[in-house]
Amino acid sequence: xxxxxxVHDACDVLIVGAGASGAAVAxxxxxxxxAKVVCLERGDWSDPRxxxxxxxxxxxxxxxxxxxxxxxxxxxxxxxxxxxxxxxxPLLWNGVGGSTILWSAHFPRFHPSDFRVQSLDGVADDWPxxxxxxxxxxxxxxxxxxxxxxxxxxxxxxxxxxxxxxISPGKPGERLAAAFxxxxxxxxxxxxxxxxxxxxxxxxxxxxxxMMELGCYQQxxxxxxxxxxxxxxxxxxxxxxxARVVELPVDASGRCAGAHYLDAAGELHFQPAxxxxxxxxxxxxPRLLLASRSERFPDGIANSxxxxxxxxxxxxxxxxIGVFDELLEGWKGPTACTIFSxxxxxxxxxxxxxxxFTLQAxxxxxxxxxxxxxxxxxxxxxxxxxxxxxxxxxxxxxxAIVAEDLPExxxxxxxxxxxxxxxxxxxxxxxxxxxxxxxxILAAGAEVARxxxxxxxxxxxxxxxxxxxxxxxxxxxARMGDDPRRSVVDGFGRxxxxxxxxxxxxxxxxxxxxxxxxxxxxxxxLRTAMHIVEEL
Amino acid sequence: MTDQRLPAEERALLAAVLDTFLPGSPEWPAAxxxxxxxxxxxxxxxxxxxxxxxRALLAALPAGFATHGPDERETxxxxxxxxxxxxxxxxxxxxxxxxxxDPRVLAIVAAKTGYRPGAPQPDGHELPPFDEALIAAARTRxxxxxxx
Numbered sequence: 304x305x306x307x308x309x310v311h312d313a314c315d316v317l318i319v320g321a322g323a324s325g326a327a328v329a330x331x332x333x334x335x336x337x338a339k340v341v342c343l344e345r346g347d348w349s350d351p352r353x354x355x356x357x358x359x360x361x362x363x364x365x366x367x368x369x370x371x372x373x374x375x376x377x378x379x380x381x382x383x384x385x386x387x388x389x390x391x392x393p394l395l396w397n398g399v400g401g402s403t404i405l406w407s408a409h410f411p412r413f414h415p416s417d418f419r420v421q422s423l424d425g426v427a428d429d430w431p432x433x434x435x436x437x438x439x440x441x442x443x444x445x446x447x448x449x450x451x452x453x454x455x456x457x458x459x460x461x462x463x464x465x466x467x468x469x470i471s472p473g474k475p476g477e478r479l480a481a482a483f484x485x486x487x488x489x490x491x492x493x494x495x496x497x498x499x500x501x502x503x504x505x506x507x508x509x510x511x512x513x514m515m516e517l518g519c520y521q522q523x524x525x526x527x528x529x530x531x532x533x534x535x536x537x538x539x540x541x542x543x544x545x546a547r548v549v550e551l552p553v554d555a556s557g558r559c560a561g562a563h564y565l566d567a568a569g570e571l572h573f574q575p576a577x578x579x580x581x582x583x584x585x586x587x588x589p590r591l592l593l594a595s596r597s598e599r600f601p602d603g604i605a606n607s608x609x610x611x612x613x614x615x616x617x618x619x620x621x622x623x624i625g626v627f628d629e630l631l632e633g634w635k636g637p638t639a640c641t642i643f644s645x646x647x648x649x650x651x652x653x654x655x656x657x658x659x660f661t662l663q664a665x666x667x668x669x670x671x672x673x674x675x676x677x678x679x680x681x682x683x684x685x686x687x688x689x690x691x692x693x694x695x696x697x698x699x700x701x702x703a704i705v706a707e708d709l710p711e712x713x714x715x716x717x718x719x720x721x722x723x724x725x726x727x728x729x730x731x732x733x734x735x736x737x738x739x740x741x742x743x744i745l746a747a748g749a750e751v752a753r754x755x756x757x758x759x760x761x762x763x764x765x766x767x768x769x770x771x772x773x774x775x776x777x778x779x780x781a782r783m784g785d786d787p788r789r790s791v792v793d794g795f796g797r798x799x800x801x802x803x804x805x806x807x808x809x810x811x812x813x814x815x816x817x818x819x820x821x822x823x824x825x826x827x828x829l830r831t832a833m834h835i836v837e838e839l
Numbered sequence: 840m841t842d843q844r845l846p847a848e849e850r851a852l853l854a855a856v857l858d859t860f861l862p863g864s865p866e867w868p869a870a871x872x873x874x875x876x877x878x879x880x881x882x883x884x885x886x887x888x889x890x891x892x893x894r895a896l897l898a899a900l901p902a903g904f905a906t907h908g909p910d911e912r913e914t915x916x917x918x919x920x921x922x923x924x925x926x927x928x929x930x931x932x933x934x935x936x937x938x939x940x941d942p943r944v945l946a947i948v949a950a951k952t953g954y955r956p957g958a959p960q961p962d963g964h965e966l967p968p969f970d971e972a973l974i975a976a977a978r979t980r981x982x983x984x985x986x987x
Contacts, residue, residue, distance in 0.1 A: 513963075
């Protein structure tokens, strides 16, 4: 690498990535600590008043300019991800707020059992921490993000009252809730990081527009650009956008010296740092670690275990969409955040698989995306099209079956040194196969979903197995653990090999439960940050 | 920059494809009625692959496709769905997108369902309060998370 053109003053904490977890760390290590904190983010700020949900062609933008798949939108802040060897494609956003800009804001917590799957079920590994170690950080994170929901869910440990009441599930959710009750199966209103009433710094309430996936125009949805970041910046954190980190160099002692990055003009900078926190998501983090080769770390920094990039988990998904003979107006309200069921969450020895699944209720989409099958198989074309469109549009209530994915080393992110992006960084390649256990979970989940939808009165059920563009959940590729031979970082996210290098995104997950990961990765990030603060 | 032009011959073929996908009915206009090809071409050009997949599909159509009857066209396109999946998918995506953002089609959708065409923001929809009566039965269940 050529000599940097710009060398900055050293900082106490350098954060790579301004998304869900990077923002949490930035806030938590700044302020009263007096620490000099710098964050490097490859993307830009978003302007909520420019979100494309306010454009008449919003359904088109959802598929192209603001597709969550970086390979589909092809923006210059994105990096290529070779995904031909994975049936599930990566979804993410590069920018301040990271994927919380486009996410659906589901905000469930892991269960206590999720941290002890080896002890309880004899599979995968236990985490090096427990639910109780994270409980206070979950609560703190809820307060900072703002959660709509209802305490008292009998399927989960107690939690404090939610910041705002639950989002109404609308007619589709009400149909499903009644069916769950008749079956005697658990359901509860989803915890959602979206205000049902104004909450937070100037943030409004959800107006049920149904298109949070394009960013929230009302700033009701908790993306970290409007939750953590304003606070962090008031604390003095310096956030540099359009800063593409290309390498984490090491010093003579083998510690991480900081980061080399390219600015918008393509000029190379060096930001020295006493501590480096990588928060670049389950693909970007292993890509950066593997690309940071040196004499000391020829296989990539922090990779003596050989596990950087390995054990990729994605939460395989299937959907079952019930078609009803009445109008349910499913275009109103957040598509994916209404109610959920964890009746089948845990391992049941009577079944053929281990672990389980969560059911998440779904509303529906606008006319164009409905015709396109809601990102799966399009409605029939030809002379049957109009009749089928009329049967389906606004008349559906669905269930997403979210399977717990178990870690397998052959599922991985690797870097391809023969293909580099415009910055000279090797391309990330996703290699992933859905396991037999996950397939069995999805099959069982589909059977349950069909049964529930029929109970709810569906006259038809449209099933989708493994829709490709379905996964923001990128986990496991720099797993935590106590044993340096079997993990990359310890329980505080500190790299076993490099004591001033931390990882705080979904990469550190040992297992992934069958729920959305963001509250857990943010709670872990806050815990790591508090650990760092003790050192400052 | 993606070249979004198509020669007249290919545009005519595309029009026939679109009409096969969306032939119209007494209540719904056909693609032809809406002059859809121009918009479909624009929308297909938004893909990172540009118009190449769409043009590949058009090139693979049997000779005389535009003059064939509906049954023959459907048979040909059904075969191409398997043999030219990328081009077929691009064409169908462009067709549905162009059709369902057309104000004339959206007016029909609105009349049939009460759907409000246009951007979801800034108006949104009324967010009704959560009805806690819904949860009455679910609340009665005893705590049942697994102890660890």
